[in-house]
Amino acid sequence: MIKFFRKIRYDLMEKNKTGKYFKYAIGEIILVVIGILIALQLNISRENSDLRKNEIVHLNNILQDLNQEIIALEKMIKFKESQSKASDTIRDYIDGKRQQDLVSFNKNQFRAFIWRVHHPNNNSFSELKSSGQLSLINSNEIRQHLLNLNSKYVQLAMMEEHLKYEYHEFLYKKNINSIDYELMFNAKKVDFDKNDSILLKQNIEMIKGDKSLKNTYVLASSNNSYIASICKNILDIVEKTIVLIEEDIEK
Structure with missing residues (x-):
């Protein structure tokens, strides 16, 4: 093909058709430029396609983590609410508002004592962020949701650390001299025929x-x-992020 164009140029030069030669040369340059642009566009399209495939892999990994996170968060919410309720129940016993259901008293005491923290299911996002590849996710809205989610985990961890301190400094230390731990931990093994209710009291x-x-x-x-x-x-935030990711993947 190159030899073909070169032969045409030579023929025009030999016939002193300078005007046509320059027009042809310009046309040839335009064709070359167009060819280069097409090649670049094809290359960009291939790169974008590869980036999109890579992005979808990361989005699916994050989506899997978020679906697991829903299960873990629902359990955590239920447990923390039950701990709060158990603490309120013990408070009522201290105030003298409750006198019966001694087994329940010790069970509530035990539940209020349990120390549990939430461990986020965010490994995929954390790896992406720490590697500096968060920009692989094109959607700014999804990125912002994930970053907001990450900041909420930091807030939660700080609150858990605060609660841990109060548990150790107040609840655990105070109760050491105030209650019988053996009764509390064995509340499920109570045998009322052996007068254990008196001990629980x-x-x-x-x-x-x-x-x-x-x-x-x-x-x-x-x-x-x-x-x-x-x-x-x-x-x-997790539920909203899941919706955004699912919609993005389906595009």
């Missing part, structure tokens, strides 16, 4: 009217309730 008598201890359960109730609210907010 000792725990209530030990803490009744103890305002200092009551405050530890008020704090536990408030903080666990707040953690549940943070998890609900995170759950809302």
Whole structure:
């Protein structure tokens, strides 16, 4: 093809057709430029296609994490709300508002004591962010949702650390001298035929009217309730992010 165009140029030069030669030369340059542009466009299209395939892989990985996160968050919310309710119940016993259901008292005591934190299912996003490849996700809206979600995890971790401190400094230390841990941990093994109800009642008598201890359960109730609210907010962001990702993948 190159020899063909070269022969035409030579023929025009030999016949002194300078005007036609320059027009032809310009036309040839335009054709070359067009060819280069087409080649570049094809190359860009291939690169964009490869980037899109790579993006979809990452989006699917993140989507899988987020679906697991929904399950984990729902469990965490339910558990933290139950802890808050258990703390309120113990507070009522301290105030003398409850006198019966001694097994329930010890079970609530045990539930209020359990220490549990949320471990986010965000490995795919964290790896993408730490590798500096977050820009692979084209959708600015999806990126912002994921970054917002990440900041909420930081907030949750800070609140959990705060609650951990209060648990150790107030709830655990205060209760060491106020209740019988053996009764609490063995609440499910109560045998009323052996007068265990009398032993269980000792725990209530030990803490009744103890305002200092009551405050530890008020704090536990408030903080666990707040953690549940943070998890609900995170759950809302997770659900919205899933919708955005699913819509983006289907494009």
